[in-house]
Amino acid sequence: MWRYILKRLAQALPVVLGVIVFNFTLIQLAPGDPVTLLVGDYPATEEYTRQVRADFGLDQPVPVRLARYLEQLARGNLGFSFANRMPVGELIAQRFGPTLMLMLTALGLAILIGIPLGVIAARNRGRLSDWVAQVGALAGYSTPDFWMGQLLILIFAVALGWLPSQGMRSARSVATGMQATLEVFPYLILPAFALGFRYIALLSRITRSAMLDALSADSVMGARAKGLSERRVLIAHVLRNAALPIVTVIGYNLGLLIAGSALIETVFSWPGVGRLLFDSISKRDYPVMTAILMMVSITVVIANLITDLVYAALDPRVRYAR
Amino acid sequence: MSAPLLDVRGLVTEVRRKGRGWTPVVDDVSLRIDPGEIVGLVGESGCGKSMTAFSILRLFPTPAARVARGEVIFKGRDLAAASPDALRRVRGGEIGMIFQDPSTFLDPLHTIGAQIEEPLRAHPFPGDRRARVIELIQQMGLPDPEAMVRRYPHQISGGQKQRALIATAMACSPSLLIADEPTTALDVTVQAQILSLMRDLRARSGTAILLITHDLGVVTEMCDRVYVMYAGKVVESNNTRVLFRAPRHPYTQGLLGSTLSLETASRELFAIPGTLPSADAMPSGCRFAPRCPIAQPACAASAPSLEVVDDGCAACHRLALTGRNVWREGAA
Ligand SMILES: Nc1ncnc2c1ncn2[C@@H]1O[C@H](COP(=O)(O)OP(=O)(O)OP(=O)(O)O)[C@@H](O)[C@H]1O
Numbered sequence: 054m055w056r057y058i059l060k061r062l063a064q065a066l067p068v069v070l071g072v073i074v075f076n077f078t079l080i081q082l083a084p085g086d087p088v089t090l091l092v093g094d095y096p097a098t099e100e101y102t103r104q105v106r107a108d109f110g111l112d113q114p115v116p117v118r119l120a121r122y123l124e125q126l127a128r129g130n131l132g133f134s135f136a137n138r139m140p141v142g143e144l145i146a147q148r149f150g151p152t153l154m155l156m157l158t159a160l161g162l163a164i165l166i167g168i169p170l171g172v173i174a175a176r177n178r179g180r181l182s183d184w185v186a187q188v189g190a191l192a193g194y195s196t197p198d199f200w201m202g203q204l205l206i207l208i209f210a211v212a213l214g215w216l217p218s219q220g221m222r223s224a225r226s227v228a229t230g231m232q233a234t235l236e237v238f239p240y241l242i243l244p245a246f247a248l249g250f251r252y253i254a255l256l257s258r259i260t261r262s263a264m265l266d267a268l269s270a271d272s273v274m275g276a277r278a279k280g281l282s283e284r285r286v287l288i289a290h291v292l293r294n295a296a297l298p299i300v301t302v303i304g305y306n307l308g309l310l311i312a313g314s315a316l317i318e319t320v321f322s323w324p325g326v327g328r329l330l331f332d333s334i335s336k337r338d339y340p341v342m343t344a345i346l347m348m349v350s351i352t353v354v355i356a357n358l359i360t361d362l363v364y365a366a367l368d369p370r371v372r373y374a375r
Numbered sequence: 376m377s378a379p380l381l382d383v384r385g386l387v388t389e390v391r392r393k394g395r396g397w398t399p400v401v402d403d404v405s406l407r408i409d410p411g412e413i414v415g416l417v418g419e420s421g422c423g424k425s426m427t428a429f430s431i432l433r434l435f436p437t438p439a440a441r442v443a444r445g446e447v448i449f450k451g452r453d454l455a456a457a458s459p460d461a462l463r464r465v466r467g468g469e470i471g472m473i474f475q476d477p478s479t480f481l482d483p484l485h486t487i488g489a490q491i492e493e494p495l496r497a498h499p500f501p502g503d504r505r506a507r508v509i510e511l512i513q514q515m516g517l518p519d520p521e522a523m524v525r526r527y528p529h530q531i532s533g534g535q536k537q538r539a540l541i542a543t544a545m546a547c548s549p550s551l552l553i554a555d556e557p558t559t560a561l562d563v564t565v566q567a568q569i570l571s572l573m574r575d576l577r578a579r580s581g582t583a584i585l586l587i588t589h590d591l592g593v594v595t596e597m598c599d600r601v602y603v604m605y606a607g608k609v610v611e612s613n614n615t616r617v618l619f620r621a622p623r624h625p626y627t628q629g630l631l632g633s634t635l636s637l638e639t640a641s642r643e644l645f646a647i648p649g650t651l652p653s654a655d656a657m658p659s660g661c662r663f664a665p666r667c668p669i670a671q672p673a674c675a676a677s678a679p680s681l682e683v684v685d686d687g688c689a690a691c692h693r694l695a696l697t698g699r700n701v702w703r704e705g706a707a
């Protein structure tokens with residue numbers, strides 16, 4: 054298995070490299086000049102501008118800059134954020150925790166709500182509850198998440214005033230440790246739901262169809278012919294078989310969460326990587342942008358790898374070899 | 376005459392079709408199986424053989440099927456009226472079932488050993504379950520039982536899968552084994568092995584077998600008695616020897632002719648002209664009349680009932696003419 058994991062990671066390396074080169078080049082070709090930002094709005098002398106440009110290596114041609122960037126990357130140096138005046142690595146490390154918390158909560162919500170919804174819909178196939186769940190899932194899946202985010206803010210934060218909608222904790226909070234973690238919770242609810250609801254819709258739909266497929270399989274009739282109870286048939290045979298497509302969909306759609314988090318974190322002022330990406334784009338903070346996009350591609354690669362490993366653990370027909 | 380093991384009386388099984396409501400696909404079928412007997416159920420594809428078998432344990436591949444009327448008396452109890460839980464205790468316990476395609480009826484995610492063990496867990500079993508699984512695997516003639524227990528379905532051959540499925544069905548030593556075309560999906564040499572295995576089982580443990588097939592060669596080799604079905608009804612039944620030597624229903628005569636011994640000069644393959652009527656366009660009288668060479672207007676008017684002839688029964692208005700093959704002379 055370890056050989057398989059190493060092989061998969063090695064195969065992913067060119068993909069990640071490709072993402073870096075592509076982003077780097079694309080950003081360099083985009084209109085706008087980071088030097089204006091560095092120098093400021095105040096009219097600076099020609100001399101000074103040139104000086105700054107040379108200091109940051111921005112006077113070199115793109116391939117040279119790319120080569121330098123890659124060289125630094127290989128040494129573990131992600132670069133320096135112009136806008137934040139801080140090493141990119143440190144900056145991302147600060148923001149990583151909140152994003153992970155938000156994404157895992159959204160994923161947890163999706164699994165805990167989406168899968169039971171799908172199971173219920175499948176067991177009540179053709180009845181009203183199935184129909185409601187189906188229409189709800191379709192509507193949910195077609196709703197843009199930033200719009201849903203704003204709707205949630207309007208209802209639960211502005212109109213009802215039940216939940217906070219901005220940031221991670223109160224500015225006046227002095228709590229530390231466990232207390233501080235608990236304080237985050239009410240702040241987490243709205244953004245996590247806004248980020249996770251399309252995933253909930255997606256999972257309930259997939260679960261429903263996976264359950265229906267698994268229920269109509271001959272092997273279920275075979276299991277019943279052995280005299281197993283319906284409960285036992287459901288747990289040992291139906292759910293087990295239905296889990297395969299569900300696992301695949303959960304794993305391969307993690308990109309949905311990652312992409313969504315940039316918008317959701319912005320809407321809810323959540324101090325995470327997504328928000329950082331948004332800010333770095335508006336400030337033309339190239340090193341931060343490139344580093345985040347690289348991180349995203351690595352995350353997707355790892356998520357897919359984990360998905361495949363879980364799948365192989367569930368399905369004896371899949372082997373690591375080949 | 377001893378008490379029958381299974382006595383199906385007046386069974387009507389319906390399926391629900393979109394927009395047409397419930398239509399019978401098994402219509403007033405009665406059949407009897409004595410302890411230790413191998414009984415064949417034959418007929419064209421779609422005539423209702425599987426549905427009849429599924430009705431015994433009320434176990435259908437689709438929720439759109441139900442036993443509408445009739446009794447299924449097994450060891451003196453009516454299974455058709457039994458509670459779901461009582462029925463569950465019979466399934467895999469006193470009645471085992473095997474199916475046409477062994478590869479789809481095994482769960483791909485569980486080992487062979489675990490799947491053979493399942494009925495032993497579902498029913499009270501006094502002994503050591505693992506030892507019983509090994510014993511069953513040996514009895515089924517599967518190689519290397521210790522390794523076989525740990526294999527997954529995709530790691531063994533089709534014939535081995537069917538043996539594993541039979542082992543599962545036989546785990547609780549049932550007194551009846553229902554086998555729905557158990558060899559159709561297998562190649563010829565494996566077919567013969569599986570059939571001889573089933574004969575051994577009957578000889579060793581006295582298990583009665585309901586064998587569904589459309590292969591009449593299999594019937595002559597295996598069965599003590601045969602029921603012939605046409606369009607949801609039993610049209611003839613008899614012990615195998617008499618049925619093959621002197622079939623009395625025109626359909627049976629045609630069926631036999633279409634497979635083996637019609638001694639026409641050219642020995643060309645014979646097929647009954649026409650097709651099976653569909654369940655929602657059943658002829659009102661004798662269902663075989665539209666295809667029958669000796670049909671008269673009276674045949675379409677009323678449905679014939681089963682009448683005792685020779686050692687068995689046949690349902691035909693014109694039994695007086697069927698002492699000889701109606702296809703050979705009728706066609707001339
Ligand atoms: N799931 C289903 N829904 C509706 N009708 C069905 C269904 N399964 C079977 N039928 C109908 O029931 C009738 C009997 O089918 P059955 O499967 O018992 O035939 P069979 O004699 O076993 O044929 P075969 O030799 O092909 O297995 C057929 O007319 C078929 O169209």
Ligand SMILES: [Mg+2]
Pocket residue numbers: 424425426555556
């Ligand atoms: Mg069938």
